Amino acid sequence: MTEFDKPGYFLNRELSWLKFNMRVLQEADDKANPLLEQLRFIAIFASNLDEFFMIRVAGLQQQLESGINKQDAAGLTVKQQLEEISRAVHAMVKTQYRYLRTILQELIKQEILVTDVESLSEKNKAWAEDYFLHTVYPVITPLAVDASHPFPFLANRSLNLAVMLGHERECMTAVVQVPAVLPRIIPIPGGGKKKKFILLEELIRSFCFHLFHGYILKDILAFRITRNSDLSIDEEESEDLLALVEKSLRQRKRGQGVRLELSKTANKNLKNFLIDALKIEGQDIYEINGPIDLTFLMKFVDLPEGDFLRYPAFVPQVPADLVEVDDLFAAIRERDILLHHPYESFEPVVELIRRAAADPDVLAIKQTLYRVSGNSPIVRALAQAAENGKQVTVLVELKARFDEERNILWARQLEEAGCHVIYGLVGLKTHAKILLVVRRESSGIKRYVHMGTGNYNDATARVYTDMGLFTANDQMGADASAFFNLLSGYSDPPVWNKIVVAPMGLRRKLEELIAREIEHVENGKTGRIIAKMNALVDKEIVLKLYEAAHKGVKIDLIIRGICILRPGLPEVSENVSVRSIVGRFLEHSRIFYFANGGDEKVYLSSADWMTRNLRERVELFFPVEDPRQAERIRGLLDLMLKDNQKAHIMKSDGTYRRADRRGRAGTNSQELFYEMAQLAAKPQDITLEQMLKPMYRKQE
CATH class of the missing domain: 3.30.870.10 (Endonuclease Chain A)
Structure with missing residues (x-):
């Protein structure tokens, strides 16, 4: 295969990912998508880009600083990759804000307006100032920057304002952090049918003078720094992985800066002040013509009055093989059952664990957890099973990126409930999705298995497309038992029957x-x-x-x-x-x-x-x-x-x-899969050909 091993036959992985994120952004320009859904794609694009900088760009920068400048499969050195990434992202960000301005103009036609203080009526200005003084002012703390006050350490992705002040011929600077504990977007009351909103940083910008009595406000500049957030964990040297991950999480907040976003400004002094203080290189500085950090739009798009500007409500259907099924165990014994999420409900997976927890004939439950929801019904059911005397073994992957803190919390709760919690194999992340229920039946011990392509997360199962398989196949069950023995003990890998x-x-x-x-x-x-x-x-x-x-x-x-x-x-x-x-x-x-x-x-x-x-x-x-x-x-x-x-x-x-x-x-x-799930959920005999009919109808 050496004849195919040429740089010209491969694409760079980082640039390929950026093209994917551009496809996400292009959905914000697709007029077939409702207006608020277009905004959601802008927020998703922004969130994706944050993670890309925190992990991928940070890793490349670390390589370069360490003197590593090797070529990838496509023949690009580390330095070349960073240069290409910078070129691509600068262009993408400009496109992102162009789309944003277009969508906000369209929202004005729908009487939804994001405005500034200067554009408000006198009555609303008075309300805004009152809101600032009584809600915002008590929370924020201005931080002076001078010889006795060094530039403060700013948390990763926190939104801040740099303030230039004048006092008796002197020029000084201060930093005000926009508090994340307050809503970023604030509804202005009394607008009637028209919905008006103002951003928290705009409110602070307009009434910032209350923080600096005796000083003249010369300029205010919004900015945000993105930091290296990849965890460096040496499992070989640690006897307590839980404590090691917790320590690494504290270090993440203080990672090296990899990107500086700041509001577009003509004030070179304030801009250079930030660049010097944060030590960010030229190509990693992004001047933004609009609000910084558009991930806040994710909450804005869900405003209660905007149903007509979002996708129609989506209801996951009962899987075809479980329509009018009362005994889940009997249904799985009868045949393998395929689940297609989110078109078909994730609830049967949760229900299997709930039933297993309460069933006196269930002896043991074993499961892997990589990412779970914030209020996970699966974790509650596993805890209940342990409290009911079942043998419950849960592998919680502590190194699931950006879910480490949540997984540490779940691990402790499960241990307190009496579950046996394990953290997997040294040096490896456990990304497998598998659930095993061991049940005593009249014919002997029976094993029920669920395996899937996605996480045991009831929240993401409503927005991620995934598949899962229920089976009571004896060979699959034996493989599942051997798999958990491999994870929890010193068992050598067996000869598998079915799984790889x-x-x-x-x-x-x-x-x-x-x-x-x-x-x-x-x-x-x-x-x-x-x-x-x-x-x-x-x-x-x-x-x-x-x-x-x-x-x-x-x-x-x-x-x-x-x-x-x-x-x-x-x-x-x-x-x-x-x-x-x-x-x-x-x-x-x-x-x-x-x-x-x-x-x-x-x-x-x-x-x-x-x-x-x-x-x-x-x-x-x-x-x-x-x-x-x-x-x-x-x-x-x-x-x-x-x-x-x-x-x-x-x-x-x-x-x-x-x-x-x-x-x-x-x-x-995606639309046709939902139609098919709706058709299949009808309580009637239905053939596969009938279920696939919507697909063929659309082709005609």
């Missing part, structure tokens, strides 16, 4: 599956792979895909985010297509189809094809063997490949274009 586990064997399994498609082509049969995932980054897997495509295997990749593979390269990847679907729901499911010479194989997994997933994480890859469920998944994949409303197609240079709709009916796979 990373990092012990998943890479080898994937290479075997791809090689088998090549073999079928060489024997005169059709070779076909459809792979849906969030990211394709692993170079060795890409090389294997190039080999397969070169030999004649047709490969369709549905990849939401990063993809370092380049499709359409002559003699290399002409048989490969790459598409990304960005819509109302975050595409998160990992689904893999192999034609296998007519004996089709379908798999679900917790793992993307990234080096970290195959080498540094505990992941699961498992087959869907029920012919009815496998056929259903194949139909869903076909529909995603026909999507021409929310799909973007990658060209060979790594750029994306909207899917071509010319001469074809519009197909939105």
Whole structure:
């Protein structure tokens, strides 16, 4: 495969991710999306970009500072990557604010206005000043910066105001932090039908003079610093992982600055003051023509009066195989049950744990937790099970990025309830999603298993697309028991019956599956792979895909985010297509189809094809063997490949274009999946063909 190992055959992972985030931002310019939903995409774009700087840009900057300037698979050095990132992000941020201004103008037509103090009536100005004096003033503290008051340490992503003051020919500066404990966007009362809002920093800017009696306010500048937030944890040197993660979390708040955002200003003195104080390089400074930190829009878009400017209400449906089912255990014993979230409800997963907690015949519950919701019903049910005398074992992944504090809290609560809490294998994150219920029945011990592509998080299950599988298959149950023994003790990896586990064997399994498609082509049969995932980054897997495509295997990749593979390269990847679907729901499911010479194989997994997933994480890859469920998944994949409303197609240079709709009916796979779930939830006998009917109707 060395013939395919050339820099020109690969894309840079960081620039590929930025293209994904640009696709998110473009949804804010799609007039088919309701106005407030357009604002939501701007907020999502901003939140994504924050994390990108805190982790990816910070990591590259650390490499450069350490003298590491190696090339990536695409031939770019670390320094070149940082330069390309800066160029791309500066352009994207300008586009972001252009979209914002357009949407805010459209909202004015809907009598929703974000304004400033100067534009208010005298009555509303008086109200605003009163609100400042009685609600904001007691909370904020101005911090002088001079010889006896060094520049204060500012928390990561906190919004601040730099204030330039004049006093008896002297010029001084101060910093005022915009308090995160107060609402960022404040409704102005008495507007009648018209809804008016003002931003908290605008309120402080206008009435800041109350903080500096005897001084003249010369200028005020909003700014925000983003810091390196990646945790550095040496598990080998620690006997207490919980304490080590807690210590690292405290260090995160004081990480090196990697980006400075500040309001566009002509005041070079105030701007240079901030640059000198925060020690940020030129390309990492972003002058913003508008409000800084647009993640606050996530709350604004949910304002109660705005239903008509949002997507219609969405109600997850009862899964088809569970309609009018009373005994969940009996239903799972009868057949494997596939769940397709968010179109089908996540509630059956929660209900299985609740029933297991209360069932006197259930002896043990074992589960992995990577990210859970803030008020998790799953954690409550597990705690209740332990209190009811069940043997409850929970692996809580303490190193789940940005969920570390929440997971520490859950780990302690579960331990207090009597659960046995484990933290996984040294040096590896446990990213697998698996639940095992051990039940005593008349025929003996029976194991019920749930495995999925997404987290046990009831909140994100309403907005992320994922799949889960309930099964009472004895071999799957034996694998699940062996898997938890591997995590909780010193057991060597067993010979698995059905599942494949990373990092012990998943890479080898994937290479075997791809090689088998090549073999079928060489024997005169059709070779076909459809792979849906969030990211394709692993170079060795890409090389294997190039080999397969070169030999004649047709490969369709549905990849939401990063993809370092380049499709359409002559003699290399002409048989490969790459598409990304960005819509109302975050595409998160990992689904893999192999034609296998007519004996089709379908798999679900917790793992993307990234080096970290195959080498540094505990992941699961498992087959869907029920012919009815496998056929259903194949139909869903076909529909995603026909999507021409929310799909973007990658060209060979790594750029994306909207899917071509010319001469074809519009197909939105996410909308059709919801229609299919609604139809399937009707209490009647329904065939797979009937369930897929909406899909075919849209193609006509």
